[in-house]
Amino acid sequence: MSDVETQSQELQSQESEKQAANDNEKLFRLPLSRIKSIMKSDPDVTLASQEAVITLAKATELFIHSLSKDAVISTLNSKRKTLQRKDLDSMLDTKDCYVFLEGTLDS
């Protein structure tokens, strides 16, 4: 029962987020500090320029966009209205460029 409440809350916050996104495009950007933290977690990395962090943030946005677009094809083919985990999984198996994700998404 609490799941239903959470879902309706999520829907409401999503709608208001959409409005906020239209008002301020900058909200679209992933936080550079978080990208930088992930980069720094690699022991081989010494330094990254600010431009590199910005470029990688943008690349990550493109990646999320691309991943979603590919996964939703499976959703639509199955005549569903909700993008589910299995849509992602089936697409990850199909496309070569996503092979680096193998085994990383199982928590």
Next chain:
Amino acid sequence: MAERPEDLNLPNAVVTRIIKDAIPENVNISKEARLAISKAASVFVLYATSCSNNFAVKSKRKTINAQDVINAMEDMEFEQFMEPLKKCLEGTQN
């Protein structure tokens, strides 16, 4: 030191917004799918960082620059990202 992968996750709100922009308006996204995409994005950053670093090291540099990131995309089979990233970079330089 963050050992837990959640600490390196990207904020849900931004990830959700990008996903919603990519899919048709009447399609929703399950929580599990959203989390998986968010995690995938973090893994992408890690992998891209490693590839970018290789380019920097090859050029005998200790600092990863934007061009290293763009070159890494080609290595990772995301050539389609190179043009938009180059344009983005040119925009910030002018």
